[in-house]
Amino acid sequence: xxxxxxxxxxxxxxxLLSGCxxxxxxxxxxxxxxxxxxxxxxxxxxxxxxxxxxxxxDLAIFFNTPYGQKALNGFLQFxxxxxxxxxxxxxxxxxxxxxxxxxxxxxxxxxxxxxxxAGSIRSFLLRNHLPIFFLKGRWGEWLTGxxxxxxxxxxxxxxxxxxxxxxxxxxxxxxxTGYTTHLLFDPKHHVFLEEMLENGVGKIVAxxxxxxxxxxxxxxxxxxxxxxxxxxxxxxxxxxxxIRSSDTQKKYIxxxxxxxxxxxxx
Numbered sequence: 669x670x671x672x673x674x675x676x677x678x679x680x681x682x683x684l685l686s687g688c689x690x691x692x693x694x695x696x697x698x699x700x701x702x703x704x705x706x707x708x709x710x711x712x713x714x715x716x717x718x719x720x721x722x723x724x725x726d727l728a729i730f731f732n733t734p735y736g737q738k739a740l741n742g743f744l745q746f747x748x749x750x751x752x753x754x755x756x757x758x759x760x761x762x763x764x765x766x767x768x769x770x771x772x773x774x775x776x777x778x779x780x781x782x783x784x785x786a787g788s789i790r791s792f793l794l795r796n797h798l799p800i801f802f803l804k805g806r807w808g809e810w811l812t813g814x815x816x817x818x819x820x821x822x823x824x825x826x827x828x829x830x831x832x833x834x835x836x837x838x839x840x841x842x843x844x845t846g847y848t849t850h851l852l853f854d855p856k857h858h859v860f861l862e863e864m865l866e867n868g869v870g871k872i873v874a875x876x877x878x879x880x881x882x883x884x885x886x887x888x889x890x891x892x893x894x895x896x897x898x899x900x901x902x903x904x905x906x907x908x909x910x911i912r913s914s915d916t917q918k919k920y921i922x923x924x925x926x927x928x929x930x931x932x933x934x
Contacts, residue, residue: 691864691872693826693835693850705825705853709817709836712858716814719887720913722747723812727754730905744908745920750807753920768920771807775922784924787933795933813860813878813890815851828852832861847873859888864897872897882911889913 697705727744731737742756753768767776775786809815817838824837833854840849852862863876875897878890893906924930 692829694829696824696826702825705834706819706822708855709822709853710819713816716816716887719814720915721917722914723889723911724914725908725911728907730907732903734901746811747918748808751919766922768922770919777922777925777928782928783931784928785931785933791933810876811893813881813893814887815860874898
């Protein structure tokens with residue numbers, strides 16, 4: 669239970685803490701150049717719209733903070749848009765805890781303490797002093813390095829300072845996150861290399877880099893996802909191995925094991 673109360677909440681807190689980073693783009697393109705690049709982005713979005721609905725993989729999470737380094741290993745199952753199940757294991761492959769749910773509810777099993785916890789994600793965030801933004805974030809995009817963007821959501825396109833491609837600024841309608849997304853598009857390989865999240869006052873609060881994409885399918889799932897640009901120089905790296913895609917949309921729900929103490933968070 670101690671591990672669940674400290675490592676997992678701290679992971680999400682670190683991910684969403686405000687950071688500071690210099691913007692890597694130039695001035696916005698003019699209309700003619702803008703329109704041609706919008707067509708490239710929307711073509712990629714059309715390709716992504718036909719991708720499999722989910723995946724499963726082994727997952728290693730590495731935390732690098734001023735207070736030291738930590739690592740967490742386990743097995744992840746994810747289904748779009750936000751259904752998940754993660755089994756954290758010890759070095760011998762034995763489960764330490766299991767958590768599953770979506771953006772509304774979660775269930776967790778703490779194996780060493782024989783405890784079952786269930787409740788709302790909102791309650792989980794409030795109890796652990798975590799930003800509500802996480803509740804409204806685009807989990808599927810962050811875990812796949814893919815974004816389905818409509819042309820009227822693109823507000824600006826800028827060349828990258830290091831000539832890696834161009835940055836697409838996306839402001840989606842009907843969203844309450846208050847965050848703007850900037851995506852670095854690689855026109856040579858037709859993938860997004862990087863994503864930046866900007867808060868409502870123009871501050872970059874997270875940088876997400878997608879590396880080592882699989883070439884087995886047109887969806888090109890990244891196997892390395894690095895989150896940086898956070899407060900205090902904190903960096904998080906996700907390494908996915910043995911990735912297997914699935915076209916079945918799933919919901920993950922955990923039942924109470926026999927003999928476990930039950931705790932509910934309304």
